[in-house]
Amino acid sequence: MSKIICxxxxxxxxxxxxxxxxxxxxxxxxxxxLLGNNGxxxxxxxxxxxxxxxxxxxxxxxxxxxxxxxxxxxGFRQNATVKENIxxxxxxxxxxxxxxxxxxxxxxxxxxxxxxSNTPIRQLSAGMKARLAFSCSTFEECDILIxxxxxxxxxxxxxxxxxxxxxxxxxxKIVILASHNEQLINKWCNQKIKL
Amino acid sequence: MSLFWVHESIIVQLHAVKIHHSDIKIAFVLAHxxxxxxxxxxxxxxxxxxxxxxxxxxxxLLVFSEILSNTKQIDYSLWLLSGxxxxxxxxxxxxxxxxxxxxxxxxxxxxxxxxxxYILRNIIYHQLVAIYTSIGxxxxxxxxxxxxxxxxxxxxxxxxxxxxxLSFFWSMFAGIVTIFxxxxxxxxxxxxxxxxxxxxxxxxxxxxxxxSDLNQYNIFFHLIQIFRMPxxxxxxxxxxxxxxxxxxxLFLLIGSYTYLRYSNKISLKI
Numbered sequence: 484m485s486k487i488i489c490x491x492x493x494x495x496x497x498x499x500x501x502x503x504x505x506x507x508x509x510x511x512x513x514x515x516x517l518l519g520n521n522g523x524x525x526x527x528x529x530x531x532x533x534x535x536x537x538x539x540x541x542x543x544x545x546x547x548x549x550x551x552x553x554x555x556x557x558g559f560r561q562n563a564t565v566k567e568n569i570x571x572x573x574x575x576x577x578x579x580x581x582x583x584x585x586x587x588x589x590x591x592x593x594x595x596x597x598x599x600s601n602t603p604i605r606q607l608s609a610g611m612k613a614r615l616a617f618s619c620s621t622f623e624e625c626d627i628l629i630x631x632x633x634x635x636x637x638x639x640x641x642x643x644x645x646x647x648x649x650x651x652x653x654x655x656k657i658v659i660l661a662s663h664n665e666q667l668i669n670k671w672c673n674q675k676i677k678l
Numbered sequence: 679m680s681l682f683w684v685h686e687s688i689i690v691q692l693h694a695v696k697i698h699h700s701d702i703k704i705a706f707v708l709a710h711x712x713x714x715x716x717x718x719x720x721x722x723x724x725x726x727x728x729x730x731x732x733x734x735x736x737x738x739l740l741v742f743s744e745i746l747s748n749t750k751q752i753d754y755s756l757w758l759l760s761g762x763x764x765x766x767x768x769x770x771x772x773x774x775x776x777x778x779x780x781x782x783x784x785x786x787x788x789x790x791x792x793x794x795x796y797i798l799r800n801i802i803y804h805q806l807v808a809i810y811t812s813i814g815x816x817x818x819x820x821x822x823x824x825x826x827x828x829x830x831x832x833x834x835x836x837x838x839x840x841x842x843x844l845s846f847f848w849s850m851f852a853g854i855v856t857i858f859x860x861x862x863x864x865x866x867x868x869x870x871x872x873x874x875x876x877x878x879x880x881x882x883x884x885x886x887x888x889x890s891d892l893n894q895y896n897i898f899f900h901l902i903q904i905f906r907m908p909x910x911x912x913x914x915x916x917x918x919x920x921x922x923x924x925x926x927x928l929f930l931l932i933g934s935y936t937y938l939r940y941s942n943k944i945s946l947k948i
Contacts, residue, residue, distance in 0.1 A: 495946055530787075535786075537943075549790075560715055562715055562719070563711065571708070575789060577701075577703075
């Protein structure tokens with residue numbers, strides 16, 4: 484049983500904060516949508532939940548393995564090849580050796596970039612990078628899934644494939660999705676909060 | 679700030695410092711990629727490390743053996759080679775240490791990894807550079823009066839270890855201070871440029887002179903001496919060794935305190 488509990492949580496860098504702080508309690512099956520304009524603190528809240536930022540006030544308690552889909556492209560080495568980038572991400576995910584090979588094969592196949600395995604990342608289109616980022620992020624099943632926006636730049640066939648994969652991964656998990664797209668939130672979430 | 683708060687904070691941070699094999703692997707993978715990335719698309723690749731070291735050494739030897747008059751007393755090429763090699767290692771670790779978190783900004787803001795991984799990443803990076811530099815060092819050493827002895831090679835290995843330990847604590851302090859005050863990095867960079875000339879790397883100190891006396895308080899001089907003397911004469915410079923051993927706990931204390939107290943603010947300030 485996994486859970487997330489935020490109590491009176493106040494964030495760094497965010498000017499307009501809820502008076503008593505952000506309070507939420509999530510358990511398996513809860514899918515929370517965070518709606519808000521640019522600068523409203525969605526990403527900061529997600530980063531605080533993940534543990535990248537410490538809370539300004541209040542507390543965050545997470546139980547369960549967290550998988551996040553945030554800024555993975557930021558970690559790409561632009562001059563390194565697709566293959567090398569997958570290896571780095573595999574190491575960051577702390578995958579054991581036997582799983583690393585599976586991860587490598589999955590990421591290349593799912594992103595449909597087998598032919599580009601020796602191509603430097605900087606030569607890929609934005610959509611191809613998004614596909615690779617998504618594939619690297621969705622290899623493992625996690626208890627808690629955190630998304631900052633959806634796969635924006637990938638093409639329609641890949642987005643459909645990604646949606647299917649996400650539906651499978653989301654089953655009975657805690658999901659937090661931050662977006663300014665209300666339709667997207669309504670489609671994927673069963674709770675929503677406007678920041 | 680209460681004493682209780684400091685105690686609590688230290689307990690929390692100590693828990694985070696718990697070392698896992700997978701974390702060390704991450705640091706190694708990142709450091710190796712940093713090095714590959716630096717020389718990617720170049721024909722000579724990492725051989726540039728060796729070429730640059732040998733080239734700099736050659737020019738320095740030519741220029742300074744002409745200028746310095748008192749080089750007849752000792753094997754100047756061995757003096758310069760050992761000093762320059764040790765300095766290259768030290769300056770890389772010092773400057774890299776001060777920049778360890780800044781250079782890992784993207785990872786710090788997108789991954790929830792323990793911050794010490796980025797310090798280790800920097801140290802491993804410089805160790806890898808040191809391995810390549812060592813190729814040039816040993817090639818050049820062959821042409822000097824140096825005679826290989828096992829204990830000298832062992833002292834080189836243990837020195838690399840000592841440099842890395844000191845560098846780890848230095849990075850804990852300097853890496854964090856640089857995040858809060860960017861000027862600190864430029865300050866250290868300037869100091870290192872000054873010390874390159876003020877430390878007896880290519881010049882030989884005359885006993886009793888002002889510069890020679892001043893260098894008794896220069897930790898870089900002692901760190902270089904620990905490396906240089908066993909190579910030059912097979913002796914261990916006891917005073918320099920004491921000096922470094924006395925300074926090590928100080929580094930440990932200041933580095934650990936800074937890290938435990940402020941490392942939770944790294945992602946906010948970077």
